[in-house]
Amino acid sequence: MTSKNTKAQERAARLAESRAEAKRREERRRLISIVGVVAVLIAIIVTVVVVNKIRNKVDAPVTSEHALLFGEADAPHRLVIYEDFLCPICQGFEQAGNEAFTEQVEAGNLAVEYRPFVLLDRFGPYSADSLNAFFVVQAEAGDDVAKTFHDLLFADQPAEDSDSWPGADHFVKLAVEAGAVEAEVRPGIEGKTLSDKVKAATQEAEDANVNGTPTVLLDGEQMEGFKSWEGLVEDIVDQVSE
Amino acid sequence: MGRRLALVWGAVSALAFLAALAITWPDAGEGFWIDYAVPGVAVLLAIGVAVAGDVARTQLVARLVVGGVWLYAGWLKIGDPAASVAAVRAYELLPGSLVSTVGYVLPPLEIVLGVALILGLLSRGAALLSGLLATAFIIGIASAWARGLQIDCGCFGDGGAKADADLAYPWELARDVALVMLSAFLVRVRHRWLSLDRLLFRPSVFAFDGGEDPGTPPITTTEPDDEEEGAR
Numbered sequence: 001m002t003s004k005n006t007k008a009q010e011r012a013a014r015l016a017e018s019r020a021e022a023k024r025r026e027e028r029r030r031l032i033s034i035v036g037v038v039a040v041l042i043a044i045i046v047t048v049v050v051v052n053k054i055r056n057k058v059d060a061p062v063t064s065e066h067a068l069l070f071g072e073a074d075a076p077h078r079l080v081i082y083e084d085f086l087c088p089i090c091q092g093f094e095q096a097g098n099e100a101f102t103e104q105v106e107a108g109n110l111a112v113e114y115r116p117f118v119l120l121d122r123f124g125p126y127s128a129d130s131l132n133a134f135f136v137v138q139a140e141a142g143d144d145v146a147k148t149f150h151d152l153l154f155a156d157q158p159a160e161d162s163d164s165w166p167g168a169d170h171f172v173k174l175a176v177e178a179g180a181v182e183a184e185v186r187p188g189i190e191g192k193t194l195s196d197k198v199k200a201a202t203q204e205a206e207d208a209n210v211n212g213t214p215t216v217l218l219d220g221e222q223m224e225g226f227k228s229w230e231g232l233v234e235d236i237v238d239q240v241s242e
Numbered sequence: 243m244g245r246r247l248a249l250v251w252g253a254v255s256a257l258a259f260l261a262a263l264a265i266t267w268p269d270a271g272e273g274f275w276i277d278y279a280v281p282g283v284a285v286l287l288a289i290g291v292a293v294a295g296d297v298a299r300t301q302l303v304a305r306l307v308v309g310g311v312w313l314y315a316g317w318l319k320i321g322d323p324a325a326s327v328a329a330v331r332a333y334e335l336l337p338g339s340l341v342s343t344v345g346y347v348l349p350p351l352e353i354v355l356g357v358a359l360i361l362g363l364l365s366r367g368a369a370l371l372s373g374l375l376a377t378a379f380i381i382g383i384a385s386a387w388a389r390g391l392q393i394d395c396g397c398f399g400d401g402g403a404k405a406d407a408d409l410a411y412p413w414e415l416a417r418d419v420a421l422v423m424l425s426a427f428l429v430r431v432r433h434r435w436l437s438l439d440r441l442l443f444r445p446s447v448f449a450f451d452g453g454e455d456p457g458t459p460p461i462t463t464t465e466p467d468d469e470e471e472g473a474r
Contacts, residue, residue: 030443037364037442041354048350049343052323088403089328159405212324226338228331 058215058222060208064115066201068138070101070147071111077104077240079112082205082215084119085130085153086160089229090214094154097233110240114150117205118198119213126158126165131198133171136188141180148178245292247430251423252288255281258419262412269409274398276311277413283307284420287427298435304424305359305437308372311421313356318399319349329401332393333382351375359428362437366429373425376418383418387411 060080067080079101083090104110116134118127130153138146152174158166168190175185188194216223218236226232259281263270283303290300319326327345330336336344355375358368383395387408394404395414404410434440 033442034364034367038367041358041364045347045350045354048320049346052320052346056323089332092403211322212328215324224338224342226331227336227341228334231338 056209056211058209058217060210060215060217060220060222061204062220064113064201064204066115066117066135066197066204068114068116068134068143068146068150069111070114070143071105072108073111075105075108075111077110077219079110079236079240080115080217080220081112082115082117082208082210082213084127084213085116085134086120086123086127086157087213088157088160091154091157093214093216093229093232094151096230097236098151100233100237104237104240107241115201115205116150117202117210119202119205119211120160123160124162124165126162128195128198129165129168129192130171131201132192132194133168133175133185133189135194135197135201136185137175137178137180139194140184140188141175141178145175145179149175149180152178245295247427248288248291251427252285252292255284255288255416255420255423258416259285262416265412266409269406270413272406273410273413276314276398277410277417280307280311280417280424281420284424287424291427297431297433301428301431301433302436304428305362305365305369308369308421308424308428309356309359311356311417312352312372313360315398316349316352316354316356319396320353322399323349325399325401326396329394329396332391332396332402333386334389334391335382335385362434362439363442365434365437365439366432369425369428373422373429376421376425380415380418380422383411383414387415 060082081090081093083093101110101112105112116131118131120127134146134149134153137149141149156170156174168186171189172182172186175189176182216232216236218239223232223235226235259278262277262281266273287300287304287307290296290303319329323346326349327342330345330348331341352375355368355372358364359372379395379397386393386395392404392407394400394402394407395410396402397414
């Protein structure tokens with residue numbers, strides 16, 4: 001009787017132990033699977049981030065034929081701004097920085113090189129039309145008038161999701177306000193005569209991996225680590241006025 | 243458990259929806275359809291659990307809806323990381339050194355999160371992360387609103403300045419509140435009908451889950467504790 005009992009107990013104990021062992025193995029297998037899946041998911045995210053960062057690394061040419069230089073060419077610092085006349089953030093950056101940058105330019109510390117191109121053509125014709133008008137004004141009336149025209153374009157910017165877009169008359173009006181002669185700029189604006197230059201400027205920006213506006217480079221380095229566009233203006237002024 | 247939780251999340255989602263409706267009235271129809279749909283679905287699912295007691299199907303639909311929203315949001319943003327960075331920056335909330343990284347990480351993170359929820363892969367962890375992420379967005383949007391910023395939330399692409407953003411914030415918040423509620427439900431309830439977790443983590447030695455017919459959803463009333471479900 002006793003030996004039978006003991007045997008039964010032993011068997012029960014062995015069974016319990018093998019069950020516990022199986023359960024431990026099960027837990028371990030589970031843990032390894034979870035860690036493995038998490039690792040794969042994190043690896044996917046990291047890969048995408050790294051690939052996207054490489055693809056979007058801005059590699060801007062030192063000089064551009066489709067730019068407007070504001071300031072002296074030999075100023076100690078150069079700020080390159082890639083922008084789209086329809087881009088609201090560009091407008092915000094202009095409003096935040098225009099005055100401070102002008103001060104630095106007049107003090108001889110800085111030259112600002114605007115490189116406008118067409119990024120937001122998905123919204124309509126405005127990006128390309130405004131850029132064509134800008135190039136026409138620059139060609140016919142010179143850089144100073146073009147700078148004023150550039151500022152007026154941002155000051156009078158339509159909303160991205162507009163239903164109707166300002167036409168040639170609007171651009172001619174702003175050009176004249178900036179100091180251009182109407183008879184000189186109207187044909188080019190109406191006939192969109194510099195659309196090849198518009199395409200070339202846009203291609204150049206695309207080749208430089210500029211996928212967002214404004215993209216800002218100070219002395220060839222893309223500005224990235226800033227909290228807000230106002231903060232970026234302060235950073236730039238700090239670096240330039242040292 | 244399930245029934246009481248359903249009442250809570252249904253009530254909170256309905257309140258968020260009604261609050262958004264009241265605040266934006268009479269211009270409530272201007273927003274993005276997902277912002278209306280998510281709180282609506284959350285209320286319907288809460289009714290599904292509270293009245294029909296069908297946890298199995300509810301968790302599946304909740305996973306598909308929450309996962310679908312993340313997947314869609316990430317998909318719209320992944321091709322344009324520069325815009326994503328700009329959208330994050332527009333909140334003026336994160337330190338400059340983090341803005342770029344967060345902008346790059348968010349789209350693929352949302353896609354992976356969405357796929358995990360839809361497939362039921364590590365569902366509880368994914369649901370937890372989903373709830374935390376939606377909570378972070380609630381904080382971001384509420385803070386932007388409180389500071390008087392007029393920005394697009396950048397949730398589904400776009401981002402940056404936006405006119406009449408005050409009309410969008412309540413709906414964006416209602417959507418994210420509903421996402422948090424549905425995520426919390428998915429963390430709490432361990433039913434995983436039609437999920438990869440069932441395949442991957444099904445105990446191979448002991449059949450804890452009672453071997454019910456895999457072809458039909460395990461009809462579980464909410465009375466027995468859902469946590470007895472073996473496969474998480």
